[in-house]
Amino acid sequence: MSQKIEDYSDTSSWSYHVDDSFYADLDRFSRVLAEDWPVAEVEPARAAEGFLAREARLIDEGRFNDWLELFGPDCLYWVPITPGGGNPRLEVSHAFDDCRRLTDRVYWLRTGLAFSQIPQSRTRRMISNMEVLDEPASGLRFIRSNFIVNEFRAGVAKSYTGWYGHVLQPQDGGWTIRLKQANLLDSEHIHENLTLVF
Amino acid sequence: MTTHEDGHYADLEQLRRENSLLQQRIRRLEREAASMQPIIAEVKRLKIWDFTPYGVRPDDSWLALDRASATELMRALAGTDHWHPWQSRIEPRPQP
Amino acid sequence: MVVSPEISSSTAAEAQDVAWREYVREDRVHRSLYTDERVFNEEMVKVFGHTWVYLAHESQLPEPNSFVSTKLGLRPIIVTRDRRGGLHAVFNRCAHRAATVCREETGVAKSFQCPYHGWTFKNTGELVGAPWPQGYGPDFDKSEFGLGKVTRVDSYRGFIFGTLSEAAPPLADYLGEARPWLDYWIDRAPEGEVVVRSAAHRMGYRGNWKLAFDNAGDGYHPSFSHRSLLEMASRMGDSKDMSYFGKTPDDGPMKVYSLGNGHSVIDQRPNFDGPGSIWANQRPQPGREKFEELIRAKYPEDADRLLDISAGGQINLSIFPNLLIIGNQIQVIEPLSVDRTQLTWNATSIGGVPEEVNTMRMRTQEDFPAFGEPDDQANFEEVQRGLAVTEEEWVLMNRGLNVDGWQTIDENGVIVTAVTDEIHMRGYYEEWLRLMNGEPA
Numbered sequence: 001m002s003q004k005i006e007d008y009s010d011t012s013s014w015s016y017h018v019d020d021s022f023y024a025d026l027d028r029f030s031r032v033l034a035e036d037w038p039v040a041e042v043e044p045a046r047a048a049e050g051f052l053a054r055e056a057r058l059i060d061e062g063r064f065n066d067w068l069e070l071f072g073p074d075c076l077y078w079v080p081i082t083p084g085g086g087n088p089r090l091e092v093s094h095a096f097d098d099c100r101r102l103t104d105r106v107y108w109l110r111t112g113l114a115f116s117q118i119p120q121s122r123t124r125r126m127i128s129n130m131e132v133l134d135e136p137a138s139g140l141r142f143i144r145s146n147f148i149v150n151e152f153r154a155g156v157a158k159s160y161t162g163w164y165g166h167v168l169q170p171q172d173g174g175w176t177i178r179l180k181q182a183n184l185l186d187s188e189h190i191h192e193n194l195t196l197v198f
Numbered sequence: 199m200t201t202h203e204d205g206h207y208a209d210l211e212q213l214r215r216e217n218s219l220l221q222q223r224i225r226r227l228e229r230e231a232a233s234m235q236p237i238i239a240e241v242k243r244l245k246i247w248d249f250t251p252y253g254v255r256p257d258d259s260w261l262a263l264d265r266a267s268a269t270e271l272m273r274a275l276a277g278t279d280h281w282h283p284w285q286s287r288i289e290p291r292p293q294p
Numbered sequence: 295m296v297v298s299p300e301i302s303s304s305t306a307a308e309a310q311d312v313a314w315r316e317y318v319r320e321d322r323v324h325r326s327l328y329t330d331e332r333v334f335n336e337e338m339v340k341v342f343g344h345t346w347v348y349l350a351h352e353s354q355l356p357e358p359n360s361f362v363s364t365k366l367g368l369r370p371i372i373v374t375r376d377r378r379g380g381l382h383a384v385f386n387r388c389a390h391r392a393a394t395v396c397r398e399e400t401g402v403a404k405s406f407q408c409p410y411h412g413w414t415f416k417n418t419g420e421l422v423g424a425p426w427p428q429g430y431g432p433d434f435d436k437s438e439f440g441l442g443k444v445t446r447v448d449s450y451r452g453f454i455f456g457t458l459s460e461a462a463p464p465l466a467d468y469l470g471e472a473r474p475w476l477d478y479w480i481d482r483a484p485e486g487e488v489v490v491r492s493a494a495h496r497m498g499y500r501g502n503w504k505l506a507f508d509n510a511g512d513g514y515h516p517s518f519s520h521r522s523l524l525e526m527a528s529r530m531g532d533s534k535d536m537s538y539f540g541k542t543p544d545d546g547p548m549k550v551y552s553l554g555n556g557h558s559v560i561d562q563r564p565n566f567d568g569p570g571s572i573w574a575n576q577r578p579q580p581g582r583e584k585f586e587e588l589i590r591a592k593y594p595e596d597a598d599r600l601l602d603i604s605a606g607g608q609i610n611l612s613i614f615p616n617l618l619i620i621g622n623q624i625q626v627i628e629p630l631s632v633d634r635t636q637l638t639w640n641a642t643s644i645g646g647v648p649e650e651v652n653t654m655r656m657r658t659q660e661d662f663p664a665f666g667e668p669d670d671q672a673n674f675e676e677v678q679r680g681l682a683v684t685e686e687e688w689v690l691m692n693r694g695l696n697v698d699g700w701q702t703i704d705e706n707g708v709i710v711t712a713v714t715d716e717i718h719m720r721g722y723y724e725e726w727l728r729l730m731n732g733e734p735a
Contacts, residue, residue: 008583013530018581023653081493084284089653091493092641092660098580107529108665114522115676116668154675183284190292190636192498195668247407252414252423259377259404289363289399290496294631 011073011099018098023089026076029179030085032135032142033165040132048132048143051175052166056125059197064106067197072169072176077102079182079198094187094194105197114195121153121196127164141168141175147182151196160198161185238280241271314730318723321692325681328502328689334632340729341615342367346448346455346468348617348626349373349383351640353452353489359402359417365628366456371444372396373454374417377404383444383456384419395441406441415441451480452488453617453624463735471553471708472613479607479619487645490624491656495639495663499671501678503616503629506637509670510612510620511558511718513543513550514693519673523665527577544700544712552709555735556614556725558718563608570598576605579657585650592648600647604654614722622659633678637671639663691719 008014040048058067071077079094080086088096097105108114126148133142143166150159162184168175182198246268249256256262263271317324327333343366350362350373361374363386370386372395386394388408395406395415405422407414412425419441424430444456448465453476455465462468469476480486499505509515517524547564566572573586585604590597606621618625628636641659643652681689694700694715701711711717728735 014583015578015581016583016587019584022581081495083286086493088656089649090643090656091491092495092656092663093493094495094660095664096580096657096660100578101580104526104529104665108522108526111522111525113525114665114669115519115672118672188287188493188496189290190496190498192500193668193671194497195664243402245403245405245407247405247414249423251412251425253427254423287399287492289397292496292498292628292630292634292636294634 009073012103013100015098015100017074022074022076026078026085026088026179029142029165029167029181032133033144033181034084037131037133037142037144040134044132044134044141045130047175048141048166048168049130051168052127052130052143052145052164055177056127060123060125062120064109064197068103068106070177071099071102071180072171072178073099075099075102075177076179076181077105078179079184079187079194081188083187084183085181094184094191095198109195109197116193116195119154121151123149123151123196125149129163139170140178141170142166143168147198149196149198153193153196158192160196162187162198164198234278238275238278241275242280244271246272314727318727320720321695322688322690323719323723325684325687325689328504328678329632329681331632334502334629336730338367338629340732341726342629343369344457344459344729344732345462345615345725346457346465347615348613349444349447349454349456351452351488351490351624352381352449352454354400355381357402359404360400361396361403361417362400363396363398366444366458367629370394371456372406372417372441373447373456374403376418381447381449381454382418383447383454384415384417384440385442385444387442388413389415389421389439389441390424413439419443450476451486461734468555468735469613470555470557471551471706472555472557472559472611475551475553475559475609475611476613476619479609479611482603482607483644484646489643489645491641491643493641495641495667497637497639497663497667497671498630499635499637499674500633501635501671501674502633503627503635505674505677506618506627506635507612507615507722508691508719509674510610510618510625511550511560511722512716513548513560513713514716515670515673517543519670520666522669526665544714546713548713549710550713550715550718552711552717552721554707554721556722558612558721560610560713561608562610566608570601572605572608573598573601576658577661579654579661581654581657585654588650589648600651603644603647604651605658612718612722614725621662622655635674637667639667691716691723695720 006014008016011017055067055070058070075098077095077097078085080088081093082091095105109117127145129146131144135142143164145164146162147164148159148161150157162182165179165181165183166177167179169178184198246263317327347366349366349371350364354362355373355375358375358377358379361372363370363372365371366383371383372386373381373383375381386396388395388410390408390411390413393408393410395408397409403417405414405416414422416422421436421439423436427434445458445460446462447454447456449455450465450469450473466473480488549561549564551559551561553559566575586601589600593600607619609619611619613619616627618627622642624640624642626638626640628638630636641656643655694711694717700715701709701717703709709717
């Protein structure tokens with residue numbers, strides 16, 4: 001047995017926090033993301049736009065470790081198969097990454113041994129139709145947006161369309177990602193090599 | 199306490215009451231809307247088959263529906279936005 | 295008729311009589327079996343038609359009059375239950391002018407009405423009626439114009455298979471020595487109740503369908519093809535599931551079994567010692583630690599068993615030609631064209647367990663489709679690319695052939711051998727050959 005003291009609060013190594021309440025939060029986030037929101041004020045809209053543009057650029061530039069730092073310790077990167085998310089308790093997803101699995105994903109991409117990323121994907125994404133909701137009770141910021149991710153890999157150009165749901169939580173005067181949900185237009189259908197990051 | 203503050207509290211109290219009434223109303227409307235969903239789902243599942251052009255007699259697993267009420271049902275269905283493109287499945291058809 | 299793919303030793307005149315044996319030798323197969331469209335077209339008739347092909351799982355047709363749209367080879371079909379629950383499969387092709395009569399994935403329907411001209415068929419295929427029958431002559435016989443049927447449909451413990459062949463043996467006999475392995479996998483569910491969930495990973499690759507079948511019983515590739523996964527799994531210092539492939543696998547306890555009729559299985563279970571060991575070696579899923587804590591607290595006597603069935607079954611069972619059991623998934627090979635294939639990974643839950651177990655099974659079943667399978671499929675695509683070299687005609691499957699001390703054969707004819715033996719390919723190509731030659735079982 002290892003005698004070293006483990007830091008169980010390090011969610012990139014341990015997953016004690018993905019419990020009933022974690023799933024219940026997802027249900028709530030999905031409901032909020034499905035509502036009609038009032039039009040956002042200029043300042044939060046501008047800030048949200050800046051956040052998403054920066055996130056998009058980090059992914060497109062392949063700066064996955066920097067991208068990882070945008071996520072909070074209790075984050076979820078979620079690419080559902082069932083349109084709109086469905087019930088993750090009984091349905092599999094393309095990605096249902098808590099902090100540890102997301103760290104794994106970045107590590108996996110960075111091993112240089114993932115043949116599905118040799119040659120690697122080059123991507124560029126457009127984000128538009130942004131809506132922002134600052135929820136007074138929770139302090140969370142919800143962002144809904146549409147995307148087109150263009151990918152070129154191994155001689156083939158593809159484009160993926162869909163919408164993002166972001167849930168951000170305030171931290172140190174900025175924001176970290178609590179939930180990033182990428183809903184693909186054809187999420188439940190055939191996909192070739194879905195190892196790019198959405 | 200000044201009459202000015204009294205007025206404030208009275209306003210606030212009135213807003214609270216109004217808010218609570220609205221909350222109740224929303225809950226009732228939500229329940230009502232949710233209860234419509236199974237009905238819509240069943241109507242969508244109805245197989246309305248007009249036997250006239252076929253010259254066949256339906257067997258005992260069929261129940262007759264008045265032509266006018268079938269039309270009414272379809273009209274009622276058309277009046278609801280029941281498509282939910284992001285919540286319904288589409289038959290998978292991979293193309294080579 | 296035998297088609298004649300290009301092969302350097304044959305002339306056009308000989309080609310007419312070329313036996314498929316020329317293309318499938320003891321130790322190698324010809325590249326054209328992966329690249330020639332004519333071979334593919336013939337496979338879609340003979341392999342996907344004249345033997346038992348997996349169609350669907352009974353849990354996808356839960357009630358009387360349920361249906362599932364699927365395919366038998368390239369033929370669109372509808373698998374249905376009649377009003378008494380009996381299973382059928384009919385071609386999804388109107389007897390009149392060929393339009394599909396069903397355009398939904400699943401549902402409940404006593405009959406299917408063709409949207410084109412309104413011909414209506416029972417869910418068992420019989421024509422109920424064509425509109426305005428007076429337009430057909432007096433000798434119009436409705437019994438001649440039902441939906442075509444998949445002539446034999448049978449289920450083995452929930453797994454529905456169909457064939458167009460009257461000569462094929464009974465399904466249970468065809469499964470043969472694969473049955474005890476399928477039983478093991480099904481019986482990991484306390485009452486044998488396996489449920490296919492609605493969400494599936496549908497993964498496409500640009501390569502021939504047999505590349506997936508070649509791979510499914512291949513214990514040689516993991517240390518190489520899955521290196522990224524193995525590296526990722528050791529990120530936190532300890533090695534997890536599958537890392538044992540890295541150690542001289544042929545001396546290890548894992549074995550591959552050639553089961554006959556083209557079936558095979560890799561048994562990974564000898565790598566695990568005792569209850570709880572499968573769980574302990576599973577790469578970490580989201581919520582793993584909380585779940586284990588909860589299961590151990592609530593079910594102290596039963597915890598190891600519940601944890602083990604939350605991870606995969608540790609067998610890779612290949613049932614020719616299109617059914618692959620891996621982890622907790624029912625994987626189906628769907629050929630699209632000679633160089634396009636879909637692999638559908640159906641996720642399963644099981645009955646008779648606390649609901650948390652099934653949630654953890656979902657998290658387990660997201661792991662390999664994300665970090666393992668894509669690397670294999672990238673390699674399948676690179677094989678297809680490499681096969682463009684016409685001068686290099688052969689794909690080898692000779693590993694383990696004539697190696698002293700590897701193979702033993704038991705009383706049922708099952709051959710057990712080292713896990714990297716390519717006996718799986720040699721075994722299923724014998725069955726492929728039999729079907730392509732139209733020989734009896």
